[in-house]
Amino acid sequence: MGGNQTQITEVTLLGFQVSSALEFFLFGLFSLFYTFTLLGNGVILGLICLDSRLHTPMYFFLSHLAIVDMSYASNNVPKMLGNLVNQKRTISFVPCIMQTFLYLAFAHAECLILVVMSYDRYVAICHPLHYTVIMSWRVCTVLAVTSWVFSFLLALVHLVLILRLPFCGPHEVNHFLCEILSVLKLACADTRLNQVVIFAACVFILVGPLCLVLVSYSRIVFTILRIQAGEGRRKAFSTCSSHLCVVGLFFGSAIVMYMAPKSRHPEEQQKVLSLFYSLFNPMLNPLIYSLRNTEVKGALRRALRKERPM
Secondary structure, three states, rough: OHEEEHHOOEEEEEOOOOHHHHHHHHHHHHHHHHHHHHHHHHHHHHHHOOOHHOOHHHHHHHHHHHHHHHHHHHHHHHHHHHHOOHHHHHHHHHHHHHHHHHHHHHHHHHHHHHHHHHHHHHHHOOOOOHHHOOOOHHHHHHHHHHHHHHHHHHHHHHHHOOOOOOOOOEEEOOOOOOHHHOOOOOOOOOOOOHHHHHHHHHHHHHHHHHHHHHHHHHHHHHHHHHHHHHHHHHHHHHHHHHHHHHHHHHHHHHHHHHHHOHHHHHHHHHHHHHHHHHHHHHHHHHHHHHHOHHHHHHHHHHHHHHHHHO
């Protein structure tokens, strides 16, 4: 069942199916959110690159998270914004499949980067004397590169399984992007293998990493409670609570989206969940880290003082 049987050349993204006035309101609102996403993550990435005090493993991984969030939002949001103000909401089939591939790759990358960040905090708090040895720059680079490579390889598996299917209709995707579950509905063949692989990937890339994060932070909490100095305990809790907020937002919405029974979540609710981790989560990440992180706020103040004219 190769590409010779593929009959679809373009598909229509139905989007939110609301009134024209509400579409323009959503366009303005989502454009603002998208701008904040790029600006917030861009500022964090710039601060980490420019401020030598932030050249540590924790902020190295945070810079990768910022790159993932900007890439993830840029893959999903611009087409959605265009469809909100255009009557013609079609997308060619090849760009649609490419959007699905990048959507999956960046989602996988975010999962793995969050796990690596939790491991970094675990080593920093539970094994502080060995931190510089365990989290050397070589180890950090290997962890980051492995996360990226594995994410794209896993997304490639989904892509290959999608491309083996014949697509002959319907020509409409009831979503605002080419999300994998919606794309599979266009296939005129059995997609059970795809569904099994998606579920297995969710167990491996969502449930597994989430369990690792929870185990790491349970150990971290016990270690923090043994810290005698109040200032040290507050700093540790502040750093870890920021990361836990990000983990909860992303993993929670993704697990509900892909692993909860479908009968409980109609398509419109799935769109809201997709919107949450496609736009809201990338926008909230820099806010969570900047507002709760004294080092990031200090770096921002130093950067603003340098830019201020004498």
